[in-house]
Structure formats: C-alpha cells, structure tokens
Amino acid sequence: MKVSGGPIEVVSTDGVCLELADGSTLIDGIASWWTACHGYKHPHIVDAIVRQVQSMPHVMLGGIVHEQVLHLSRRLARLTLGDDAMCFFSESGSVAVEVALKIAVQYWINQGATERKRFACFQGAYHGDTTGAMSVCDAEDSMHSHFKGYLIEQFQAAVPETDAQRAVFSAWLEQHQSGLAGVIIEPLVQMAAGMRMHSAEAVSFIAAECNKWGLLLIADEIATGFGRTGTMFAHQQARVRPDILCVGKALTGGTLPLAATIASAKVYEPFHSNRTEHALMHGPTFMGNPAACAAANASLDLFEEDAEANRLLQVGQIESILQNELQTLLECSRVLDVRIKGAIAAVQLDEMIDVDDAMAFFRDEGTFVRPLRDVVYLAPSFTINEDELRMLCAAIAHFVAR
Ligand SMILES: Cc1ncc(COP(=O)(O)O)c(C=O)c1O
Known part of the structure; x- marks a missing residue:
C-alpha cells in the first residue's frame, strides 16, 4: 500500500469497457483477471x-x-x-x-x-x-x-x-x-x-x-x-x-x-x-x-x-489479430519473447516493469492493461471488437517503443 500508486476508481462497466469516476472510459485488456469472457454485464x-x-x-x-x-x-x-x-x-x-x-x-x-x-x-x-x-x-x-x-x-x-x-x-x-x-x-x-x-x-x-x-x-x-x-x-x-x-x-x-x-x-x-x-x-x-x-x-x-457470436470462433479471431499485431514487436530489442495462445498474448521485456508507471501509460492510451513482472499481456473479453483489440495492441506497441 505504501509503495504502490493509488487504484483507479471504476463506477461501472459496459461491454469491454471500464467507466471511471472522472467520466473517462478505458478499454479493458484483461477482463477483470480473465473472468468476463462475454464482456461485462451480459444481459442474459x-x-x-x-x-x-x-x-x-x-x-x-x-x-x-x-x-x-x-x-x-x-x-x-x-x-x-x-x-x-x-x-x-x-x-x-x-x-x-x-x-x-x-x-x-x-x-x-x-x-x-x-x-x-x-x-x-x-x-x-x-x-x-x-x-x-x-x-x-x-x-x-x-x-x-x-x-x-x-x-x-x-x-x-x-x-x-x-x-x-x-x-x-x-x-x-x-x-x-x-x-x-x-x-x-x-x-x-x-x-x-x-x-x-x-x-x-x-x-x-x-x-x-x-x-x-x-x-x-x-x-x-x-x-x-x-x-x-x-x-x-x-x-x-x-x-x-x-x-x-x-x-x-x-x-x-x-x-x-x-x-x-x-x-x-x-x-x-x-x-x-x-x-x-x-x-x-x-x-x-x-x-x-x-x-x-x-x-x-x-x-x-x-x-x-449464442451461435451467431460463437465464443470459440471469437477466440480464434482474437488469436489471429493478436498474431498480426504483436508478433512484429519481436523486432524491438527490448522484447525477449511474444507468446500467443487463443485469447492470450504476452510480450516479455528484458526488464521488470514498474506496474504503476505502466498502468498510467496505458490509461493515457485509453486502455486498462496491468503488466505482470516483465510481461505485458492481454487476455480480453471474447466479445471485444476488432477496433478495440487493435487499440489495445497499439497501446502495447507504443509502450514497448517508448
Ligand atoms: C490457474 C489458477 N489457479 C488458481 C487460481 C486462484 O483462483 P482465485 O484467485 O479465484 O482464488 C488462479 C488465479 O489466478 C489461477 O490462475
């Protein structure tokens, strides 16, 4: 509590987004520790x-x-x-x-x-x-x-x-x-x-x-x-x-x-x-x-x-977008490894990541991403749309490139 930055106050959730107390909205890249597979607040x-x-x-x-x-x-x-x-x-x-x-x-x-x-x-x-x-x-x-x-x-x-x-x-x-x-x-x-x-x-x-x-x-x-x-x-x-x-x-x-x-x-x-x-x-x-x-x-x-929005099909689509958007980060000297499986992507850097600093960076990009040790990762809701997912990937690319 003493050394970590304060948490972000969330007032509601909608689709794949977190709505914050200051009125802004973040695209959530990790679906509340990988739980919200259908997006938040699915009406069913x-x-x-x-x-x-x-x-x-x-x-x-x-x-x-x-x-x-x-x-x-x-x-x-x-x-x-x-x-x-x-x-x-x-x-x-x-x-x-x-x-x-x-x-x-x-x-x-x-x-x-x-x-x-x-x-x-x-x-x-x-x-x-x-x-x-x-x-x-x-x-x-x-x-x-x-x-x-x-x-x-x-x-x-x-x-x-x-x-x-x-x-x-x-x-x-x-x-x-x-x-x-x-x-x-x-x-x-x-x-x-x-x-x-x-x-x-x-x-x-x-x-x-x-x-x-x-x-x-x-x-x-x-x-x-x-x-x-x-x-x-x-x-x-x-x-x-x-x-x-x-x-x-x-x-x-x-x-x-x-x-x-x-x-x-x-x-x-x-x-x-x-x-x-x-x-x-x-x-x-x-x-x-x-x-x-x-x-x-x-x-x-x-x-x-939900045949129209078959979840496993969605995971397959997410996987191919993650492959297209993130594999190229391997060219960056800071990146040791890029791992992708289903709706999971991990970009491993060559040093431990300061979580507070990273979260502030991702917040400025309109996203919520919370790294784990030396890894920036995504594990979004399966209902995320292509634009939202590409925005998360772009935020990671910007983070790696800074
Ligand atoms: C593989 C695995 N097992 C067990 C747990 C513990 O689950 P919980 O946090 O609900 O106690 C987790 C949580 O991240 C997990 O990833």
Whole structure:
C-alpha cells in the first residue's frame, strides 16, 4: 500500500469497457483477471442473477439442494469428465484447488494407502493463495516463496518439454510415486506466472506418466477453462482426460464468485461408502450459492446457444489479430519473447516493469492493461471488437517503443 500508486476508481462497466469516476472510459485488456469472457454485464447473465436473487439469493448446501446447483453440476460433468463425474462447489479458485488436493489425498486414504500425501507440480505454477494451493505453486520464484518452511514441500519439476526434462520427471516419479497422490498442472498456459506456455505434447506426456504410475492427474483450468486457449478446456488440446478438474474465474462469466472441483467417477468411487469417515469433510458456508450457480448456468447458455457470436470462433479471431499485431514487436530489442495462445498474448521485456508507471501509460492510451513482472499481456473479453483489440495492441506497441 505504501509503495504502490493509488487504484483507479471504476463506477461501472459496459461491454469491454471500464467507466471511471472522472467520466473517462478505458478499454479493458484483461477482463477483470480473465473472468468476463462475454464482456461485462451480459444481459442474459444479469437477468438470470436478478431472477434468482428475487426468489432465493442463498440457501445452505448441507442437507439442502436446489435446482440451479443440480443443473449446473450435470452440465459441467457432461462438458468435462463425463455424465457420471461429480462437482464440488466453492467460492474461489484457491479453494477449488485446496479441495482437489484433499480429494486426491483422501482418495488414497479411503483405499488404505495412507502414505500418498504429496504432489508433483511445476516450476512457474500458480494455483492460488490458500496453504495447500501455495504449496504447489512455484517454490522459488513466486509471490509465495517467502512461505517456504511453512508450506508442505512438494516435488517440483520443469514442465517436461525436452527429452532431458522428461527423463528427470519420469525418474523422479518412478522413485517417489509411492508417496505421491497425484500431479497438478495448469494445462498449456501458466497464466499468473506471466503467460508461460507449453505444448500439448508436454501435457499428454504428463498424463501418460500419471497413467503409468497410477497417479491422479489434476488439471487446474481456473484460468484456462471456458475457451481462453481456443478450446472449451485446454486439456482437450492434449487429448487427455484429467481425474480431477478445477474451474473458476470465467465460470460465472465474471459476475459472481464461484469455482468447482470436478471429480471423475473413478475418483468419486472410494468416497461413496457406507463408512461416514470416507466422506469428504469440506463445506464452505456459501458453497453452491444459487445466484452464482444461476450466473454460471446463464454463462454456459451463452457458450451453447449464442451461435451467431460463437465464443470459440471469437477466440480464434482474437488469436489471429493478436498474431498480426504483436508478433512484429519481436523486432524491438527490448522484447525477449511474444507468446500467443487463443485469447492470450504476452510480450516479455528484458526488464521488470514498474506496474504503476505502466498502468498510467496505458490509461493515457485509453486502455486498462496491468503488466505482470516483465510481461505485458492481454487476455480480453471474447466479445471485444476488432477496433478495440487493435487499440489495445497499439497501446502495447507504443509502450514497448517508448
Ligand atoms: C490457474 C489458477 N489457479 C488458481 C487460481 C486462484 O483462483 P482465485 O484467485 O479465484 O482464488 C488462479 C488465479 O489466478 C489461477 O490462475
């Protein structure tokens, strides 16, 4: 608080824009941390929330159930791990990851394997801010690294792209698999690490290794889910099926807080028991909030029904504009790398970026862009039009050239 500049006061949102207290408007390049996939205030989602709040804003999900959560569970299961998958709802991505880790550990405990309590995870990973989630983030180079010693030590490897990295990963799994519950990965893009990207082949290699050693594969698609990388879920590009999948962020189209941990039927099986101690003991007060579930159902309607403005098609169009507008920045000596995947673009510079200074620059350009470390990036709403997107790209080009 002491060293960072004051925040920009926003009074309302419209389309892909932020309307500020001083009457000006900024084109938003990052869609509120990648959540507002249909643009802000989509009327179909707003109507669904209003209707739900008028009839039942909230009811606890212990011993009670409601249609919005049942409907959403069925839809998410069908869309991801299969009709027989099970969903656990929470209010944030971090908690969804926490629940995924607990499910994986208890999956083994319920079958008598009490030693399997660790995870393999990856350099550059970011999975959230709660304790378990922090333990599977990059241990050396993340905002959580000063908690080393407080957190459970996990096994951390480079995402296995090269033969040498694959050999190291395989050898480690072979040696330690009896103490491991599973492997957790952000498929294709490690967003919070600065949009670091890896191949679908690396993801399928990891899945094959999990298969070989009988480990659970957890895909954290909190950032990449719902079209961001060009397919509905990033893991689909690697043609793998995780055992547990975490979603959040764009689940409600960026309107209300909701996340889900989706477990395959295989994972659920040892919990479906006559012994009460086999149940998953985790119950956030606001889990399955009806208004948030209504928003998520409405968001899924837009993915399914909005044929005229097909979201994945829009992501493809965004990707080609980003390629055309930003790849040439590689010619600039300050630019080390340009990475583009779906509706994500990262321009990596040769030095750390002063965030306040950069935000002020982008504000003067009529845009909202908030760099991450040495990376200026875009992850806009999928409904952004060509002119707005080109304006964001031009602002980045001006920033790099200054
Ligand atoms: C891949 C990934 N996992 C988990 C999280 C944590 O989600 P939340 O901020 O909703 O707790 C994030 C947030 O950026 C994320 O990108």
